[in-house]
Amino acid sequence: MNEHAAARTTDAGETTGALARKLGVSPTTLRSWDRRYGIGPALRTDGRHRRWTPEDVAMLQEMCRFTAAGLPPAEAARAAKERARGRARSPALARPPDEPRVPKSAPASVLPPGAPASRSGTGLPLGDVRQECRGLARAAVRLDAGAVQSLLTAAVETHGLATAWTEVMAPTLRAVGRKWESSGDRYVEVEHLLSWHVSATLRHVYVRSAREPRTGVAPVLLACLPGEPHTLPLEALGAVLTERGVPALMLGGAVPAEALTAAVRRVGPSAVVLWSQSRSTANPPLARHVAGTRWGVRGARTRSLVLLSGPGWAGDPEPGLLRPRRLDDALRMLGAPER
DSSP states (O other): OOHHHHHSOBTTBBOHHHHHHHHTSOHHHHHHHHHHHOOOOSEEETTTEEEBOHHHHHHHHHHHHHHHTTOOHHHHHHHHHHHHHHHHHOTTOOSOTTOOOOOSSOOOOBOOTTOOOOOTTTTOOOOSOBHHHHHHHHHHHTTOHHHHHHHHHHHHHHHOHHHHIIIIIHHHHHHHHHHHHHSTTTTHHHHHHHHHHHHHHHHHHHHHHTSSOOTTOOOEEEEEOTTOOOOHHHHHHHHHHHHTTOOEEEEESSOOHHHHHHHHHHHOOSEEEEEOSSTTTOOHHHHHHHHHOEESSTTSOEEOEEEEESTTOOSSOOTTEEOOOSHHHHHHHTTOOOO
């Protein structure tokens, strides 16, 4: 029997290896949950080999969701088993009376300095991060879209968008990106799923905050340089600006130089933020051109403030250009401090 055949679901149930890959945890974790908390398979062939039934899989999915939401494993196991018993009593029963409620978001504590890097059963090197990052990474690796969206929404509601982006979304995205780069084609689907839901969360905040646009206020123009497709950091900045009452106009990724210049002349923005993810897309001549572009009526023409944002910009900025290093730097420069 080859490796692929051994991993398939059999008539007797699903193998531990196949189930671990589906849930995004290691086989060792499944065995540990079985041994410590009684979250184990109903069937064992030859007295040794585990075979997981659909009911077992459903209970483990609940276990994963509870741990992703921040419950300690022992409490998560008890809740998962209680819910499984509730389903057995009545499929329509939503929550057993004595089941502990899952917190809206994971604890906000940070690991102490010097703590070892945590992979949280995901294979992702997260390092010293908030607990929410671990839950979000586990849900993303499982491709559990519902859990990913719930955790992102909870992070925004609990900490505010700026902190949620800086301390939850961005660290998890970076960890997934590093894993993708070091693993060939693996984890591409994880990054795509996580990126899509992060973008959806950011745009929801933007749309919600922009329902009543401020009139007579020049917007901040946000654009990725030509050849630069990475838009999420700009989406985060645009959403936070709008949330704080500063109108933002998002042009998106890989904006042609001519289109960027034309937009500056047409809109007359108070500031232009140019994002570059890598040095290959950083374009100092274009940045100087944008900074020197004048707009407005004759006799009262003016220029826009230009911010060079992103890790692609190297060295100190030239005179007349600003270089924010973090999201809070950009917000301060754009007149949108935390309220």
